[in-house]
Amino acid sequence: MNFFTKIDISSSGARIDYKSRLAFFGSCFADNISAQFVSRKFCVLSNPFGTVYNPLSTAMQIKAIANGKIFGEKDVFLDMRGLWYSWDAHGSLSGVTREECIAKLNAAAHATREYLQNANVVFITLGTAFVYFLKESGVAVSNCHRQDPNMFIRKMISADHVAEALKSIVRDLQKIKRDGILQLQDPPAVLDDLHIVFTVSPLRHLSDGAHNNTLSKATLQLAVEKLITGYDRHAEGTLANPAPYISYFPSYEIVMDELRDYRFYDSDMVHLSKVAEEYIFERMAETYCSEKTLEDIKQVEKFLKSANHRIQDADSPATAAFLQKLQAEAERLESQIAGLKLNV
Numbered sequence: 001m002n003f004f005t006k007i008d009i010s011s012s013g014a015r016i017d018y019k020s021r022l023a024f025f026g027s028c029f030a031d032n033i034s035a036q037f038v039s040r041k042f043c044v045l046s047n048p049f050g051t052v053y054n055p056l057s058t059a060m061q062i063k064a065i066a067n068g069k070i071f072g073e074k075d076v077f078l079d080m081r082g083l084w085y086s087w088d089a090h091g092s093l094s095g096v097t098r099e100e101c102i103a104k105l106n107a108a109a110h111a112t113r114e115y116l117q118n119a120n121v122v123f124i125t126l127g128t129a130f131v132y133f134l135k136e137s138g139v140a141v142s143n144c145h146r147q148d149p150n151m152f153i154r155k156m157i158s159a160d161h162v163a164e165a166l167k168s169i170v171r172d173l174q175k176i177k178r179d180g181i182l183q184l185q186d187p188p189a190v191l192d193d194l195h196i197v198f199t200v201s202p203l204r205h206l207s208d209g210a211h212n213n214t215l216s217k218a219t220l221q222l223a224v225e226k227l228i229t230g231y232d233r234h235a236e237g238t239l240a241n242p243a244p245y246i247s248y249f250p251s252y253e254i255v256m257d258e259l260r261d262y263r264f265y266d267s268d269m270v271h272l273s274k275v276a277e278e279y280i281f282e283r284m285a286e287t288y289c290s291e292k293t294l295e296d297i298k299q300v301e302k303f304l305k306s307a308n309h310r311i312q313d314a315d316s317p318a319t320a321a322f323l324q325k326l327q328a329e330a331e332r333l334e335s336q337i338a339g340l341k342l343n344v
Helices: 028-039 055-066 098-116 159-182 210-229 251-258 274-288 291-307 317-336
Strands: 021-026 043-046 121-126 130-134 152-156 195-200 245-248
Touching: 021 028, 021 055, 021 098, 028 043, 028 121, 028 274, 043 098, 055 098, 055 121, 055 159, 098 159, 121 159, 121 210, 152 210, 159 195, 159 210, 195 210, 195 251, 210 245, 251 274, 274 291, 291 317
Parallel strands: 021 043, 021 121, 121 195, 195 245
Antiparallel strands: 130 152
């Protein structure tokens, strides 16, 4: 008898190895899964403007990067605690002065643009279809920064509205990639493939209520389906400027159907346990990595386990011999696995 329902995942044209440059945007689930890749020494950019849960704000952030936006005084505000914030970014980019906050925003935008111009796979994690809008302007905000709730209107947007935001993300990521290619002295005739992977966060927003959480997740799933089924790669692209590959990774479905047990949740019963995050990473690796890369990952994991071994006596001859052996092993792995940097 089969007591386990395993989700079938369609084969993907996206391929990840240690030469790949990966980017993650979206909810805290994006932070958690990107950390799995980081811990195995992949090249990763994760949420440069901080975690963002709704698709409109993710689209706005990526559009600002694509358009080379320069943040200025109109993009920040002073709160009652005396700190400067931006509605477009997480509180981690706040500043004690207006100039500091603006400088952080522009530094993040510049570094992100440079990274995305050479990115191979971009994961977009959608958390919720509920969006906070400023009453005064009607603009969606990435973060409310604990401001007066009366400043906002909160509503769930439609699947069509989400799908339009996702289309904007695809176009703007392509623009960033294209602009990076055109800056080269000898640009290639055909743009390197860009793979964009959408996924719906399995973390439930129970503050919305169980029913509204279900409606929200379903809205996000419908929007991704609208995007993928309605997207003609050949019609959207040209030989010199092909459109990116777009796919869906079923993170939500894996948790709901494969990991149907509270033992895979953290103590708050909302966030996932480390075991669940590890499992989702394994499913991603199976989907996007070749057999060779999967074997490379195993070797890196084995090395890191040794490297993290607790040293009892830093000055002993045994420790010196261990560190010398570790360095030799790191050099061997880096010579065998293209793109790997262990920084030992």
